[in-house]
Amino acid sequence: SQQGEEDPQALSIQEGENATMNCSYKTSINNLQWYRQNSGRGLVHLILIRSNEREKHSGRLRVTLDTSKKSSSLLITASRAADTASYFCATDHSGNTPLVFGKGTRLSVIA
Amino acid sequence: ETGVTQSPTHLIKTRGQQVTLRCSSQSGHNTVSWYQQALGQGPQFIFQYYREEENGRGNFPPRFSGLQFPNYSSELNVNALELDDSALYLCASSLGSQGHYEQYFGPGTRLTVT
Numbered sequence: 001s002q003q004g005e006e007d008p009q010a011l012s013i014q015e016g017e018n019a020t021m022n023c024s025y026k027t028s029i030n031n032l033q034w035y036r037q038n039s040g041r042g043l044v045h046l047i048l049i050r051s052n053e054r055e056k057h058s059g060r061l062r063v064t065l066d067t068s069k070k071s072s073s074l075l076i077t078a079s080r081a082a083d084t085a086s087y088f089c090a091t092d093h094s095g096n097t098p099l100v101f102g103k104g105t106r107l108s109v110i111a
Numbered sequence: 112e113t114g115v116t117q118s119p120t121h122l123i124k125t126r127g128q129q130v131t132l133r134c135s136s137q138s139g140h141n142t143v144s145w146y147q148q149a150l151g152q153g154p155q156f157i158f159q160y161y162r163e164e165e166n167g168r169g170n171f172p173p174r175f176s177g178l179q180f181p182n183y184s185s186e187l188n189v190n191a192l193e194l195d196d197s198a199l200y201l202c203a204s205s206l207g208s209q210g211h212y213e214q215y216f217g218p219g220t221r222l223t224v225t
Binding site: 030031033035040041042043044045048050088090092093094097098099100101102103104 | 113115144146148151152153154155156159167169199201203209210211213214215216217218219221
């Protein structure tokens with residue numbers, strides 16, 4: 001299966017701490033995207049990183065990509081209670097196939 | 112909030128029945144993808160429509176079918192419902208069919224099959 005896998009499955013931290021979640025995949029990618037989902041609602045796009053990029057930033061988000069290890073990480077700095085959600089990575093493997101989503105990391109930020 | 116809407120929000124059906132779910136895409140988007148998300152899982156790709164044609168299908172049986180209309184809105188139809196079809200159904204629209212486009216998701220339809 002090409003499905004990405006997030007790690008950990010669940011993460012609980014205190015407000016103000018940093019949260020790091022990881023995504024691994026099995027076959028080469030064109031790009032990797034991170035999405036967020038609140039309470040079983042629709043997903044919201046956070047950031048896209050292309051296969052020739054190693055790091056991207058967006059506000060408090062930092063994404064890294066290591067294509068040699070077939071892995072990516074999402075770092076949320078100075079977390080807030082409102083960051084509580086599930087986070088999914090989605091991989092684009094050939095450009096003409098759909099995004100493949102992992103099972104997600106459930107993040108709980110405790111105030 | 113994206114500009115993608117889905118209806119209905121919730122639906123309860125009986126095994127063996129048929130259901131139609133609807134999705135209005137974001138303005139300017141010509142591609143709609145449908146996903147099934149079971150509890151605690153990631154979205155699983157059902158199929159994609161690009162300019163009214165099916166443009167890729169995931170590992171779902173033929174009783175899952177769809178349509179895309181000239182205004183790029185879309186329907187997902189499921190026949191002969193099974194208990195395992197209970198899930199959140201998400202549609203997502205995008206500017207194009209390729210994987211480098213950001214997907215704009217609707218809020219989903221929660222389907223319960225009893």
